[in-house]
Amino acid sequence: xxxxxxxxxxxxxxxxxxxxxxxxxxxxxxxxxxxxxxxxxxxxxxxxxxxxxxxxxxxxxxxxxxxxxxxxxxxxxxxxxxxxxxxxxxxxxxxxxxxxxxxxxxxxxxxxxxxxxxxxxxxxxxxxxxxxxxxxxxxxxxxxxxxxxxxxxxxxxxxxxxxxxxxxxxxxxxxxxxxxxxxxxxxxxxxxxxxxxxxxxxxxxxxxxxxxxxxxxxxxxxxxxxxxxxxxxxxxxxxxxxxxxxxxxxxxxxxxxxxxxxxxxxxxxxxxxxxxxxxxxxxxxxxxxxxxxxxxxxxxxxxxxxxxxxxxxxxxxxxxxxxxxxxxxxxxxxxxxxxxxxxxxxxxxxxxxxxxxxxxxxxxxxxxxxxxxxxxxxxxxxxxxxxxxxxxxxxxxxxxxxxxxxxxxxxxxxxxxxxxxxxxxxxxxxxxxxxxxxxxxxxxxxxxxxxxxxxxxxxxxxxxxxxxxxxxxxxxxxxxxxxxxxxxxxxxxxxxxxxxxxxxxxxxxxxxxxxxxxxxxxxxxxxxxxxxxxxxxxxxxxxxxxxxxxxxxxxxxxxxxxxxxxxxxxxx
RNA sequence: GACUUGGUAGCUCAGCUGGUAGAGCACCUCACUUUUAAUGAGGUGGUCCUGGGUUCGAAUCCCAGCCAGGUCACCA
Numbered sequence: 303x304x305x306x307x308x309x310x311x312x313x314x315x316x317x318x319x320x321x322x323x324x325x326x327x328x329x330x331x332x333x334x335x336x337x338x339x340x341x342x343x344x345x346x347x348x349x350x351x352x353x354x355x356x357x358x359x360x361x362x363x364x365x366x367x368x369x370x371x372x373x374x375x376x377x378x379x380x381x382x383x384x385x386x387x388x389x390x391x392x393x394x395x396x397x398x399x400x401x402x403x404x405x406x407x408x409x410x411x412x413x414x415x416x417x418x419x420x421x422x423x424x425x426x427x428x429x430x431x432x433x434x435x436x437x438x439x440x441x442x443x444x445x446x447x448x449x450x451x452x453x454x455x456x457x458x459x460x461x462x463x464x465x466x467x468x469x470x471x472x473x474x475x476x477x478x479x480x481x482x483x484x485x486x487x488x489x490x491x492x493x494x495x496x497x498x499x500x501x502x503x504x505x506x507x508x509x510x511x512x513x514x515x516x517x518x519x520x521x522x523x524x525x526x527x528x529x530x531x532x533x534x535x536x537x538x539x540x541x542x543x544x545x546x547x548x549x550x551x552x553x554x555x556x557x558x559x560x561x562x563x564x565x566x567x568x569x570x571x572x573x574x575x576x577x578x579x580x581x582x583x584x585x586x587x588x589x590x591x592x593x594x595x596x597x598x599x600x601x602x603x604x605x606x607x608x609x610x611x612x613x614x615x616x617x618x619x620x621x622x623x624x625x626x627x628x629x630x631x632x633x634x635x636x637x638x639x640x641x642x643x644x645x646x647x648x649x650x651x652x653x654x655x656x657x658x659x660x661x662x663x664x665x666x667x668x669x670x671x672x673x674x675x676x677x678x679x680x681x682x683x684x685x686x687x688x689x690x691x692x693x694x695x696x697x698x699x700x701x702x703x704x705x706x707x708x709x710x711x712x713x714x715x716x717x718x719x720x721x722x723x724x725x726x727x728x729x730x731x732x733x734x735x736x737x738x739x740x741x742x743x744x745x746x747x748x749x750x751x752x753x754x755x756x757x758x759x760x761x762x763x764x765x766x767x768x769x770x771x772x773x774x775x776x777x778x779x780x781x782x783x784x785x786x787x788x789x790x791x792x793x794x795x796x797x798x799x800x801x802x803x804x805x806x807x808x809x810x811x812x813x814x815x816x817x818x819x820x821x822x823x824x825x826x827x828x829x830x831x832x833x834x835x836x837x838x839x840x841x842x843x844x845x846x847x848x849x850x851x852x853x854x855x856x857x858x859x860x861x862x863x864x865x866x867x868x869x870x871x872x873x874x
Numbered sequence: 875g876a877c878u879u880g881g882u883a884g885c886u887c888a889g890c891u892g893g894u895a896g897a898g899c900a901c902c903u904c905a906c907u908u909u910u911a912a913u914g915a916g917g918u919g920g921u922c923c924u925g926g927g928u929u930c931g932a933a934u935c936c937c938a939g940c941c942a943g944g945u946c947a948c949c950a
Contacts, residue, residue, distance in 0.1 A: 316919050317884055317901055368910085375907035392907060415900080428908045449884045452900060456911045463886045463899060469942045470885095481885095525950070570949055571875085580950095725950075782950085795943095806941065 321447045324412045328442065333408065335445035341420040348384035354433050355425060362387070362435065363420040363443060365480065366413060368454070376409070377434070380421065385483070388434045389421055396437060409440070416446030416480075451481050472803050485798075488791045491610045492799060495787055496563065498609035499583060502602055508559030508585060513548035515541060515565065521762045522546030522703070525568040528578075541567035546703065546778065547765045549586045550732060553776050554768045561585035563783065574795045575724075578804050581783040590777040591731045592715045596692050599719060599727055599779060600627035603690065603786075610790050618722050618789050621688050629690040629719070634675065637683045637693055646675055654678075668753040671712075672699025687720035699749075702742040702758065704730035726786055729779035736769035833871050 314322070328335050345360045364382035374393040379386045393405040413419065420443050423435040451465035464482070465471065471478040471485070479486050500510065518537065520527035522544030532539050545564040552560045564582050572578060587595075607614045607625035614626040632640075639645050644657045651671040658665050658674050663681050665674060675697045687693070695707055696716040707713035715731035733739050743766070749757035787799045797803035 315884065320901070370909050370912050371906090372909065372912070373906040375909085377909045377912080379910090388910075390908070394907080426908090428910090430909075432908090432910070434908085449900070451885045453885080454899075454911050460911090462911070465885065467881090467885090467942085469881090472942090523950080568950075573949090574944085576950075728950095808941085 317449045318447060321414055321445070321449075324414065325445055325447070328408070328412050328445070331403070331408065331412075333442060335442055337441075337443065341441070341443055343420070346384045347380065347382050347387035350387055350425060350435070351385075351433050354427075356427065358425045359422070360425060360435060361420065361422050363418065365446075366415055366417050366419055368415065368452070371410060374405075380419070380435075381480075388428075388432050389423065389437055390426075390428070390434050391437045391440075396439065404440075408442070413442070414446060414449070415452065416448070416450045417442060418444040418446075450477060453481055468797070469805075472797055473805055473808065475801055488787075488793065488799060489801060491791050492787045494610045495606055495783070495790065498606045499602065502605050503559070503561050503585065506559070508561055508587065509557055511549070511552060511557075511560045511562050513542075513545045513552075513562060513564075515567075517542050519760045519762045519764075521758070521760060521765065522548075523566075524758050526570055528567050528569045543568055544582070544780070545584055546780070547762055549584055549778070550773060550776070551765065551768045553586050553588055553732075554771055554773045557588075559585065559587040572804060574797075575785070575788075577784070577796050577800055580796070582780050583783055584778065584780045586732065586776050586778040588774040588776045591775065592694070592717055592729055592777050595729045595777040595779050596631060596694075596717060597628075599692075599729065600625075600629050600690070603627075603719075603726075606786075607790060616790050617792050619792070619794060621722050623689060623721060623789065625690060629692055631692040631694055631717075632687075633695040634679055634693055634697070635695065637687075638675070638678055641683045641686060642678065644678075646678075668749075670699045670749065672697030672701075676700050684720065685723040688722055690726075691720050692717045693720055699745075701730065702746050703733055703739075705733045705735075706738070721789055724785060725782070726789070727779055727781045729777065732773070732776040732778050734769060734773040734775060736766055739769055740766055831871055836871050 325335055341363050342361055343363045345362050347362065347364070350360060350362070362380065362382065364380040367379045367381045367386060369376060369378045376391040378389050378391060380389050391405065391409055393402055396405045396409070397403070420441045421435060421437050422439045423437045426434055426436050428434050451463070453464040454462050456462060465478065471482075479489075503510070516530070516532075516539045518539060520540035520543045522542075523546070525543040527540040527543050530539050530541065531537070542564070543566055545562055545566070549560050549562060562584055564584055565579055566582050567579050568576075569578065570576065587598075590598075603625045604614050604627045607616060614624055616623050616625065635646050642657075642661060644661075646654060646657075649657070651674065654671060654674045655665055655669070658678055661678065661682060663677055665677065669677070679693075683693075694717040695710070695713045696704070696718075698704075698706060698712055698714050701714040701716050704714035704716045707715050717727075717729050718725045719727035719729075733742070740761075743758070743761045746758045747761060750759040784796050784799055788794070788796065791799060793799055
């Protein structure tokens with residue numbers, strides 16, 4: 303028990319120990335640092351600044367974020383959900399009587415930056431004109447035991463000591479949000495985007511639904527799924543990689559338009575633009591085609607951009623992007639011809655492979671015609687589309703869920719929306735011919751067997767059964783929500799737009815090293831013990847011994863004492 | 875996965891060819907009743923990411939590993 307106590311104490315920094323000490327001093331004064339009572343807040347920092355009234359009585363609450371103490375008076379900043387406001391603590395205002403404890407002890411000595419406090423006071427303006435709350439009474443609402451990072455802004459608006467280390471910011475997003483208002487703003491915009499899309503769809507009568515996240519067959523996209531296991535059914539289940547096939551089942555079931563914000567999971571690599579879980583929005587509307595969906599998409603995005611940023615324009619890195627509709631529509635063949643000079647129309651697989659080789663694009667025998675075209679597009683064209691552009695009419699082979707093009711059986715009625723060289727949306731005239739769909743699934747299976755990792759290796763027979771009951775002509779679209787919000791908030795990294803991006807687990811620091819435990823176990827048997835004897839018993843090398851015994855004495859588990867000229871080790 | 879940069883106090887960072895670990899802010903003590911990066915004086919605070927190696931001596935050099943960022947590849 304004792305060991306545990308000392309070790310845990312060792313891990314606390316001086317600042318943390320001081321705050322714990324303050325905690326017990328507060329309790330000694332009869333102050334509960336974590337009171338249960340409701341605190342009757344009637345204002346926010348934002349409201350106070352917007353509708354300022356000299357002398358108005360207000361009750362606010364928030365975190366203490368900075369303090370400027372000048373003896374018997376002090377200015378501080380209180381931060382609530384809306385921002386910060388200056389508060390003024392004056393000893394004689396807070397303690398009108400003889401007892402000045404509340405100011406001298408509680409406020410000056412026992413409060414810390416980061417503590418939540420409630421304040422009753424009156425509005426006034428300082429000599430410099432700063433809108434301020436004159437504190438008449440205050441109450442500790444919650445004590446902070448860990449010190450926050452403290453970025454400060456100087457007179458020129460320059461930020462000093464900003465909390466910037468990405469690892470710490472992502473692992474401790476709570477701290478990031480407290481001290482970095484611009485980070486909070488990103489997530490406010492994220493939610494605005496979701497709300498904007500919802501209202502756009504709802505106004506048009508489309509219906510928000512929920513479909514399974516645990517699926518027996520992971521369909522609707524080509525991606526490696528996470529596998530889990532259901533105990534009582536004793537079957538494998540997969541975390542969804544897409545929700546497409548379920549939403550189409552609902553169109554079969556008779557809904558005119560359904561949409562879902564779908565948390566998807568893909569067991570693939572992580573990088574600046576990929577997180578294992580991410581959010582897609584998928585919408586399906588019956589009796590429409592992909593031409594209609596392009597109109598719908600550009601109107602949707604213009605609306606969303608304006609709702610989020612107040613303008614259709616957005617800055618992304620060095621690019622200025624304008625989401626104002628309409629967007630250019632370019633077929634894949636036109637795009638390839640424009641950027642490579644090669645016309646793919648009517649060419650055989652071998653001719654295209656030859657062309658790709660001449661463009662120095664890596665190809666292999668597992669690649670079919672569609673895959674080759676996709677490679678050429680990805681390599682030579684994609685990056686050129688900065689302003690929102692619809693790329694249309696993808697090769698059939700790449701699009702197993704998409705209806706064949708009405709004018710060309712080698713193509714499909716599909717578009718992707720490119721922004722800054724990246725895909726933001728993907729849409730089809732949905733394939734609703736059950737026999738064609740079955741053949742496409744089988745072709746995918748064959749591609750998968752041929753070694754194409756992107757091809758789908760599962761056939762969802764229940765989905766085919768649904769199609770056999772009849773699905774009306776339907777157009778569907780998926781939008782990568784994380785990617786879209788990256789564009790709208792000018793963030794190059796997906797981690798900046800997710801509250802809690804996936805990270806490798808933090809390693810727990812061991813309380814005692816193996817060598818320290820070895821020494822400690824000997825001490826438990828023989829205590830005190832001569833230093834030389836102890837060292838011999840451990841059998842440790844000089845270096846290891848030195849390190850281990852210093853570790854123990856430092857954490858005050860053991861101490862070395864000199865008695866009669868002999869060094870003796872004993873536990874503390 | 876490859877390459878690359880980094881990990882030193884609560885935060886931001888410095889630390890040269892190896893020689894007793896530093897600064898600013900924060901924190902603690904004192905002074906200061908309208909300041910705003912408040913101010914003045916004094917002080918405390920370190921597993922230099924981890925583990926090996928070289929060396930009389932390693933934050934520094936070498937090897938291996940962990941974590942993170944970036945670039946590229948792969949992948950939606």
